[in-house]
Amino acid sequence: MTERQTVRIALYQPDIPQNTGTILRMAACFGLSVDVIGPAGFSLTDAAFRRAGLDYLEKAALVRHASWEAFMAERAERPGRLVLSTTRASQTHAGFGFAPDDILLFGRESSGAPEIVHAAADARIRIPMVDGVRSLNLAVSVALVVGEALRQTGGFPPA
Incomplete structure (x- = not known):
């Protein structure tokens, strides 16, 4: 089975964990990847996302980036x-x-x-x-x- 190509979501330094959790849940439902670019206004650990109500974390294609520079370096490769x-x-x-x-x-x-x-x-x-x-x-x-x-x-x- 080939992987379908589809858009990615990127969040620049999000402030509110519940918004990020909602976005990750939506992305999981549609099979999308989410890049979270730090530093965020909250902890980017799996435990913090679970506290924000994200019970879909295992299904979410989440990529964490420590900084804008780290995100841009990875972006250059795709x-x-x-x-x-x-x-x-x-x-x-x-x-x-x-x-x-x-x-x-x-x-x-x-x-x-x-x-x-x-x-x-x-x-x-x-x-x-x-x-x-x-x-x-x-x-x-x-x-x-x-x-x-x-x-x-x-x-x-x-x-």
């Missing part, structure tokens, strides 16, 4: 665009053309992504929202973008 989800983008996620080897990158809940991350991104996308609101919950944002990427690329698991 294909795919780095697609940053940010409120500062002009292109919407629904209007963007995703590819199966894209790495979908999301910033911190508290402060988003710094300039060094923006500069490294191959593309930037945003989720359109009504005026006067700040942002969506991180796990909700990831689900929206991942859902669109999987729809476009045929990356959902077989029914």
